[in-house]
Amino acid sequence: MRIVVVGNGVAGMEAALAVRRRDADATITVVSEESDHFFSRTALMYVLCGQLSHRCIEPLERGVYERLRLTRVRARATGLDPEARLLTLADGRTLAYDRLLIACGSRPRPAPWPGSGLRGVGHFVTLQDLAWLEAELHGQQSEPRPPNEWAHLSVSAADSPYGRREVAAETRGRTCGSPLVIGGGLIGIEAVETFLAAGRSPHFVIREDRFWPNPISAAESAWVAEALRGHGALVHLDTHVESMVGDGRGNVDRVVTDKGPLDVDCVVVAIGVVPNTEWLGEAVERDQSGGIVVGDDLQTSAPGVYAAGDCASVRWFDGQRRPEQLWYTGRDQGRVAAQALLGDDVRYRRSTWYNSAKLMDIEYTTAGLVGLDLPGESEWFYEETGAVKSTTRIVSRDGAVIGFNFLGRRWDHEVLIRWINERRSLAWVLDHLGAARFDTELVPPLVIPAAAR
Amino acid sequence: MHLQAQEGLMSTFRTGWRSRSAVAYGLSLLLFAFYISMYFGGQYGLPDLWQPLAEAVGLRSKWFVYGLVYTVWMLIGAAWYLRQHGNSRYNQARIGVNVAVQVVLGFTLPFVMPLFGGTEYYFSYFWPLKYDYLYPHTMWSLPWYLALYGVVMAVFTAPLAAVFFGKRWYCSWVCGCGGLANTFGDPWRHLTSSSTASWRFEKYAIHAVLGLAVVSTGVIAMHQMGMGEGTLLVPIAQQTKIWYGFVVGSILSGVIGTAVYPVLGPRIWCRNFCPMAALLGMSQKLGRFRIRVKKDMCISCGNCTTYCEMGIDVRAYAQRNQSFTRSSCVGCGMCAHVCPRGVLRLENGAWEQAEDKQLQGLSIIDY
CATH class of the missing domain: 3.50.50.60 (FAD/NAD(P)-binding domain)
Incomplete structure (x- = not known):
C-alpha cells in the first residue's frame, strides 16, 4: 500500500511511525516544505533564547527515516486530485497514493x-x-x-x-x-x-x-x-x-x-494561526475557518484522504467542529489516523478538556470547563502567598465540580478529570486536593485555611 | 520566587565556554594537565609539583592539596548551581548536603583524624568505588569498627538504600565525584550525549568495570590472605592491583572523568565507568525509585533530555506516557525542574500498576 503523509509535524510523523509499527511493507512517503527532520514546534522559543540547540528540539534521532524506511520528499504540496489519487508538488512532480493523510498544520494569521x-x-x-x-x-x-x-x-x-x-x-x-x-x-x-x-x-x-x-x-x-x-x-x-x-x-x-x-x-x-489548507482548493471540504472537515474517523470528504492535527476540524467535547491546535491532540489524532489509514474502524474522541502552559515563570494547569460563564456555575478562588505563590480556581455547577484553573503549582490533570467525571463536590475536592498534587519534591503542600473554604 | 520555575530562560547554547568553543577545549586541556601532574608527578620523568607544595603548607600529602582544590571547586560550583537552579527546594537540599559531606567527610575528617592519633578514613566512599576498602591488607590495618563499617556499607546498606530511595541517595547527595559533577561540572551538563550509541556504550562499559572490580578484588583478596603461594595467582594479583589502580582509579575516574567536563559533560565517569554506580543502578532498577510521567501533557520540547547529565532520553519516555526507572539515573531532579509543563516528578514508592514497570527499554521502532 502506498501511504503519503503531507506534513512532517507531530500529527504526520506520529501517524507514519504508527503505520510502520503495524505494517512493515507499506510504502510511506512524508512530504514537508518546512524541514528535513521532525522537530517540536512548541520548543522554538527555547532555541531562540539559547536554552536549547536546534538539534535538541528534534525528538527522534535523524536516522529514524532511513531505519524505518520513511521516504522524505522536501517540497511544497500544491494540489490534490482525489479522483486520480494524485498529489501535486510545486516542482511539478506528482505522488500517487492509495491512502493520503493531510497533516499540514497551521500557518500564522x-x-x-x-x-x-x-x-x-x-x-x-x-x-x-x-x-x-x-x-x-x-x-x-x-x-x-x-x-x-x-x-x-x-x-x-x-x-x-x-x-x-x-x-x-x-x-x-x-x-x-x-x-x-x-x-x-x-x-x-x-x-x-x-x-x-x-x-x-x-x-x-x-x-x-x-x-x-x-x-x-x-x-x-x-x-x-x-x-x-x-x-x-x-x-x-x-x-x-x-x-x-x-x-x-x-x-x-x-x-x-x-x-x-x-x-x-x-x-x-502573534495574532493566532489558521489552517494551512488553501492549497487544497475544492479537493476536500473545508469549513469557514479553513479547517478540513473530517468525520470521527478523521476521513475527509474525499475517499482515502484523511486529515489530522492543526489543519483538521474535529469534533470537540461540546459537539462542535473546529481545529484543535494543541501538541498532544495532534499526536493523538496522528495515532488514530494511522489506524484509519490501515483500515481499522476507529473514532477520534476528545474527552474532557485540559491544557497546561508556562506563562513567564508561572505554571498553568487547567481541566474541564472554566471561564465559560455557564448558567448556574459558581466559582471558588484561593490565592496562596508565602513560600509558594499560587492561585486555585474551582468551578462548580449543580453541586459538582466541573473545572479547575491553577497557576503557580503543578497538578495531575488525570486526577482532576477523574473527579470531574465522578461529579465530586467542591467540599470533597478540597478535602482530597493533595492527591492531585504534582509538585516537585520538597515543595511545601498547599494548605487551605478553614476560613477560606 | 517561584519554587518550580527556571528564573528566566537560560542562554546555555549562546555561551561559548559552555558550547564546545576553543575556550572549552582549552579549559579541558588545562584540567588534563592538572590531573596528569597530580596523579603522575614524580613518575615517568614528570616533575613533582604538588608533594613539595603540600609539605611546605603543612598539608601532609599532595592528596590533601588535591582534596582542598577539589573542595574549593565544589564550593564555587555550588554557588553557580544555586544561582542557576537554586529556586528549587530539592536542589537546595541536595547540593547543601553534598557539599557538607565533601567538606566534613571528604576533607576535614580524613585530614584531622590522624592529627589526634586516629586513622585517615573516608566515611563517604565505599567499595567498589573505594576498591581497597575490601582488600584484606587494608581491613587489617584499620580499627575493627571501621573495617566493619566499610563492609556493611558496601555490601548491605548502600545497595539496600538504593532499592528504597534510588541510587540518588549516594550519587547525588553523598558522593564526591557526583558532587563535583553537579557543582563545578554543572555548566556543561547539557553536553552529555543522549544518543542511542552512547547508551549502548554505557551499558557495556559500566558493567565491564563492575565485573573487573569484583574479579580484581577477589583475586587480590585471595593473594593477600596467603592463598596460591608459588602459583600464577601471585603475579596475577600483583599486576591486577597495579593495573586496576592505574586504569580505573587514576585514568578513568580522575584524569578522563574530570578533565573532559567542558567538552563531553560532567558525568562521563559516573555514567560509563563507576562500578559503584553500576551496583547501585542494579539495586535501583529493582526498587521503588522512578521518574513519573504525567499522561499526555508532554510537548516534546527536549529540555529534560538536553539537561539530563546522564544522557537519558527522558523525552522519549515522556511522550510515550511511560513512568520509568533507568539504572543510570542519579536522581538529580533536573528533568523535572526544567520541564515547562510540569510533566515529570521523581518518586519513591510502590509501583501502582504492574505494567508500569514492564516496558522500560525503548524499542527501536518506538524512537
Missing part, C-alpha cells in the same frame, strides 16, 4: 494592518521564522542549519510561511534593539519571553484589556502581567494597532496604535 509587509515584521511559528528572529536578535544564526534547509526555496510560493525572510538587522547594520510583539496569547508571551532572555525590553501590545482573557481570570491575568512587567516587558493593554511605518529604506520603524506611536525595529505578529 496574516497581519491585517498597512505596512505589515515591511522588513523586520514577521511571525514566530515556523523554523524559518526562528532563523529570521535569530538573525534580527543575534546578527547571525547560532549554528549550522540542517542539511538542505533552503532546498525548497526554489519551489516555494510567494505566500508560503516557509520562505526565507529578509532581515532588517542586515540592512540596518545593527541587531534589533526595540522589538514589539502583537497579540496577547501563548505565542505572543513566548516571543516576549525570548526577547527578555536576549536582554531586550519588548513592547507587548494586547488588544484586550488583559492578557489571555478567555483561559484565565482577571486576577490570574493581573499576576501574569505583573510578572511580565517585573521582567522588563512594556505591556500595553487595550491597545489597537493601526499601521506600521517604515524608515524609508523598507525597514519597520514605528508601530502606530490608537494610544500613540511606538518606535520599534522588529515586530512579531
